Each structure stands twice: as C-alpha cells, then as structure tokens.
Amino acid sequence: MKAVLFDLDGVITDTAVYHYHAWKALGEKIGIEIDEEFNEELKGVSRTDSLNRILAKGNKEEAYSQTEKETMAADKNELYKTMIEEMSPKDILPGIKELLDGLKERNILIGLASASQNGPTILEKLQLTDYFDEIVDPAKLKAGKPDPEIFLTGAKDLGVKPQDCVGVEDAAAGVEAIAAADMVSIGVGDADTLGKATKVVPETGALTVELLEQVWSEAVGRS
Numbered sequence: 001m002k003a004v005l006f007d008l009d010g011v012i013t014d015t016a017v018y019h020y021h022a023w024k025a026l027g028e029k030i031g032i033e034i035d036e037e038f039n040e041e042l043k044g045v046s047r048t049d050s051l052n053r054i055l056a057k058g059n060k061e062e063a064y065s066q067t068e069k070e071t072m073a074a075d076k077n078e079l080y081k082t083m084i085e086e087m088s089p090k091d092i093l094p095g096i097k098e099l100l101d102g103l104k105e106r107n108i109l110i111g112l113a114s115a116s117q118n119g120p121t122i123l124e125k126l127q128l129t130d131y132f133d134e135i136v137d138p139a140k141l142k143a144g145k146p147d148p149e150i151f152l153t154g155a156k157d158l159g160v161k162p163q164d165c166v167g168v169e170d171a172a173a174g175v176e177a178i179a180a181a182d183m184v185s186i187g188v189g190d191a192d193t194l195g196k197a198t199k200v201v202p203e204t205g206a207l208t209v210e211l212l213e214q215v216w217s218e219a220v221g222r223s
Contacts, residue, residue: 001216002164003133004103005154005178007044007115010170013091013126015084015116016043022080023054026072028217032058044146044171046115047073079116080219087125094205100131102209109133111154113167134158151183155207162218166212168194172196184219186212 003093009015020039027034032054042050050071057063064072089097103110111134112119119138123129134157136150143149155162167178170188175197178185187194194200199215201207 001108001166001184001213002160003109003111003155003166004110004164004212005113005151005158005167005183007167007169007171007174008112008116008122010043011093011127011168012096013087013093014124015080015087015122018080018083022076022083023050026051026076027054027058029070030058030060032060039059044115044145044169044174046079046138047117049209050142051076052145059207077118079186081121084118084122084125086092086131087122089127092126092128095207097128099207100128104131108209109158109160111117111158112136113150113154114138115150127201145173147172148177148179148181149172151181155181166216167192168207168212184216186215199217 003137006012019042020036023039023042023075024034034054037056041053045053051069052061070147080095094126100110110132112123113136115138117139120135123132134154136157138150141149141153151167152162155165162182165183166186168188169178170173171191175185175187179196185197185209186199187197188201189202191200198219
C-alpha cells in the first residue's frame with residue numbers, strides 16, 4: 001500500500017448537514033421539497049449532478065436554461081460556504097487525525113478525492129492541509145462518481161499505480177468509483193449500502209493504518 005485516497009464528506013468531516021440545508025433552501029425557492037431521505041441520494045455526487053437530480057425529482061429538468069442552472073448551483077454554494085465558515089479542527093471525525101498521523105509516519109502518500117469544490121477550504125479550516133500530498137480538483141474532471149476518473153486522477157497525481165492504493169468512502173457511488181479504478185475500497189457506514197466495498201467499518205473511529213494495510217494485503221493476495 002503506497003497511497004490512500006480519501007473522500008471528504010462523511011470520512012474526514014461531516015458537512016452533509018450543511019449541504020442538506022443549502023439544497024433544501026434552494027428547493028423551497030423553486031417549489032421542490034427535499035427531505036433527508038432524498039438527500040441521501042446526493043451524497044458523494046457533484047454539485048451539477050445533485051442539482052439535476054433535484055430538478056428531475058420535481059419534473060423541472062427543462063424548466064431552466066443552462067445559465068439559470070449555473071446560477072442556482074452557485075447560489076447554493078454561496079449559502080453552503082456561509083454555513084461552513086465556522087468549521088474548525090473540532091469538526092474532524094473521530095480517529096481521522098490519528099490515521100493521518102500514522103500514514104505520514106509510514107511515508108504513505110495521502111490524497112483527497114472529493115466531489116466538493118470546497119475541499120481545499122474545508123481542509124484549511126480543519127488545519128489538515130499539510131497532510132495531503134495531492135488534492136484532486138473536481139472542476140477539471142469530465143465525469144463524477146461513480147465514474148472512477150477522480151480516483152484514477154488522484155493515483156496519477158501521486159505517482160502510484162491504482163492497484164497500490166486504498167480508497168476510503170462513505171457513499172455507494174464513491175465505493176463503485178474506487179472499485180472501477182481497480183483500487184481496494186474501505187466503506188464507512190452502513191454495510192447494506194456499502195456492500196460492494198472490500199471492507200466496511202461502521203464509523204471512522206475504526207479506521208487505522210494497520211486495518212488499511214491488512215485489507216489491502218488480503219485483497220492483493222486474493223487477486
């Protein structure tokens with residue numbers, strides 16, 4: 001195992017509630033109700049794809065021009081950025097700081113593979129930027145998760161083969177993307193939802209360097 005690629009939301013920190021409230025506010029403006037159950041479908045999905053899913057839910061895919069859609073997505077993001085302004089190291093999920101420390105001690109490369117264009121800002125607020133050797137810019141990608149492009153790009157930027165990487169995700173679309181990139185996948189959350197992952201743990205506190213290395217070694221040994 002030479003590198004670990006992390007998703008952001010639900011793995012390093014939990015900004016899902018901020019995304020939910022921001023999308024909900026947008027939905028109210030355009031007459032589409034967004035509840036927490038539907039919000040689960042937006043996890044790990046890009047801003048543009050999330051908006052398209054919301055419009056499809058309200059049968060309004062053709063109701064707005066591309067320019068109007070871009071404006072709506074931008075408005076949602078501005079509200080979201082206001083909400084995350086107060087984030088700090090206290091918002092790092094359990095066990096993650098220790099995991100990053102352990103990876104650094106072993107000289108294992110660390111990358112961020114998040115659909116969030118606010119990833120760099122959030123890492124800065126969490127005071128974790130210096131841990132990351134590479135941060136993939138989702139704005140430069142052609143396809144979002146479950147397409148493997150973001151993970152393949154992360155591996156390329158880190159200078160390692162996909163087979164030498166472990167990806168950590170909390171969303172089904174992310175787990176599919178890791179698998180499609182031919183990487184070992186660790187899912188954080190519900191085993192039923194993340195059943196395609198190489199290994200599923202219930203919470204971030206269960207993530208350790210030893211666990212990641214063991215899962216990677218066993219998966220490579222079986223291949």
